[in-house]
Amino acid sequence: MRNDLDRDLERSLEEPRPAHSRLDAAHLHRHDGRILRQEAALSARDEQAQAVFTVIYRVLAVLAAAGIILLLLWSVTDLPAFGGERNPADNEVARRYLEDGVREGGALNLVANIILDYRAFDTLGESNVLFTAACAVLLLLRRQRRADLPHAPEAIEADPPADPVLRAGAALLSPAILMLGLYLILTGHLGPGGGFSGGAVLSGALILYRCAFGGGRAGQLLTYRVWRGATFAALAFYAVSKAYSFFTGANGLPSVFSPGTPGSLFSAGLIPPLNIAVGLVVCCIMYGFFALFRKGEM
Amino acid sequence: MDLQALLDNRAEAAAIILFGIGLTTLLLHRNLLKKVIGFSFMDSAIFLFLASEGYISGRAAPIQSAASDLPASAFINPLPAGLVLTGIVVSVSVTALMLSLTVRLYERFHTLDLDRIVRLAREDAAVSVGAAAPVGKAERKAGTNADAGAAVSAGKAEQKSEKDAALPDPERRDR
Numbered sequence: 001m002r003n004d005l006d007r008d009l010e011r012s013l014e015e016p017r018p019a020h021s022r023l024d025a026a027h028l029h030r031h032d033g034r035i036l037r038q039e040a041a042l043s044a045r046d047e048q049a050q051a052v053f054t055v056i057y058r059v060l061a062v063l064a065a066a067g068i069i070l071l072l073l074w075s076v077t078d079l080p081a082f083g084g085e086r087n088p089a090d091n092e093v094a095r096r097y098l099e100d101g102v103r104e105g106g107a108l109n110l111v112a113n114i115i116l117d118y119r120a121f122d123t124l125g126e127s128n129v130l131f132t133a134a135c136a137v138l139l140l141l142r143r144q145r146r147a148d149l150p151h152a153p154e155a156i157e158a159d160p161p162a163d164p165v166l167r168a169g170a171a172l173l174s175p176a177i178l179m180l181g182l183y184l185i186l187t188g189h190l191g192p193g194g195g196f197s198g199g200a201v202l203s204g205a206l207i208l209y210r211c212a213f214g215g216g217r218a219g220q221l222l223t224y225r226v227w228r229g230a231t232f233a234a235l236a237f238y239a240v241s242k243a244y245s246f247f248t249g250a251n252g253l254p255s256v257f258s259p260g261t262p263g264s265l266f267s268a269g270l271i272p273p274l275n276i277a278v279g280l281v282v283c284c285i286m287y288g289f290f291a292l293f294r295k296g297e298m
Numbered sequence: 299m300d301l302q303a304l305l306d307n308r309a310e311a312a313a314i315i316l317f318g319i320g321l322t323t324l325l326l327h328r329n330l331l332k333k334v335i336g337f338s339f340m341d342s343a344i345f346l347f348l349a350s351e352g353y354i355s356g357r358a359a360p361i362q363s364a365a366s367d368l369p370a371s372a373f374i375n376p377l378p379a380g381l382v383l384t385g386i387v388v389s390v391s392v393t394a395l396m397l398s399l400t401v402r403l404y405e406r407f408h409t410l411d412l413d414r415i416v417r418l419a420r421e422d423a424a425v426s427v428g429a430a431a432p433v434g435k436a437e438r439k440a441g442t443n444a445d446a447g448a449a450v451s452a453g454k455a456e457q458k459s460e461k462d463a464a465l466p467d468p469e470r471r472d473r
Contacts, residue, residue, distance in 0.1 A: 289394050
């Protein structure tokens with residue numbers, strides 16, 4: 001790594017920085033008299049200063065990065081050994097989640113208990129971060145909104161006809177991937193999986209389908225209205241149901257949601273519905289990112 | 299530096315080195331896409347660090363079995379898994395936002411070089427200030443660009459012709 005950086009540095013020393021200010025200066029010199037000659041001199045000096053600055057910046061950047069890495073590595077040597085049983089990170093908080101999680105939350109997957117029961121408010125905020133990012137990308141990249149701007153991006157031509165191998169492979173694979181995603185979401189409280197991973201797998205299947213068969217057919221399945229409605233409904237359901245469960249839980253009131261028998265499919269109270277809501281949000285937003293970056297529309 | 303301690307904590311050390319690679323990429327590259335990649339490297343390094351903090355040798359993933367009620371000492375720490383899950387979602391959101399901003403910057407300035415974008419943006423600001431004056435800088439600016447092309451065709455600095463031809467016409471930019 002060090003060698004590469006040094007070579008970079010040398011190269012930046014050797015070649016002058018590309019600057020069109022010199023061209024401007026040459027032209028202006030021909031065009032007008034004294035003032036412009038001064039400007040040319042100034043810009044030459046500017047250019048030199050910029051080259052010097054670049055060198056200094058690169059040296060300082062390498063030094064700073066190396067310094068930070070060495071400092072952090074030095075502090076890593078003081079950490080307790082990797083994988084030790086008595087490490088301070090494994091404290092009473094984690095033990096409480098492990099011992100009482102199944103009884104209190106009802107899900108066998110203890111991580112699902114943490115993120116959708118104990119720390120469900122955190123996960124709501126997280127889903128909202130994803131939603132906000134999707135809104136920002138929609139504002140920035142949606143083509144319809146930018147059509148009347150003076151330099152609207154040239155219309156992206158229709159999808160090229162996909163490769164027959166891709167079409168056959170997608171026809172075979174995308175239903176299987178969809179099933180896997182649904183399975184991961186629906187059994188997120190019983191084993192590995194959950195809304196986030198299942199939603200990402202679902203969106204992968206949709207993206208594969210769209211790559212193979214074009215935006216037209218995928219667009220019939222998931223229009224902008226459906227996309228907006230599904231995302232909003234899932235987030236609203238999450239917020240309302242979690243508000244109810246916080247209210248009843250925090251005040252010791254009887255709740256209609258009970259942990260049930262841990263291990264059966266219909267158990268763990270609110271965790272499976274929340275997994276479905278989170279899966280829907282993640283799937284819609286991942287697919288939305290793809291569609292917006294690909295074509296600027298749903 | 300105690301090398302044995304580094305070897306004992308190899309997962310954390312690897313995370314730090316990954317973080318350093320990301321940081322160096324962020325500092326040294328002028329291409330915006332490479333900066334985004336460096337940022338993602340740093341994200342992944344943090345996740346690796348957190349996940350390795352929660353690992354305990356010889357224990358299983360924190361999923362209780364329905365048949366037998368295993369004790370807490372059978373599982374690794376479940377908290378870092380939950381935290382990393384949050385972090386991954388946020389890093390995906392931030393990456394998408396950075397990439398879409400990069401797309402818009404490229405559409406406007408037709409380059410991904412950050413220095414060049416800053417310079418062009420400054421020129422834009424100067425032009426929009428000068429446009430109020432009777433002999434606006436805007437006209438001079440437009441002429442400069444055209445003549446720069448002429449100078450290039452005359453044989454001056456031929457290597458730069460392509461780069462300069464890629465510069466957008468200031469009149470085409472929306473304000």
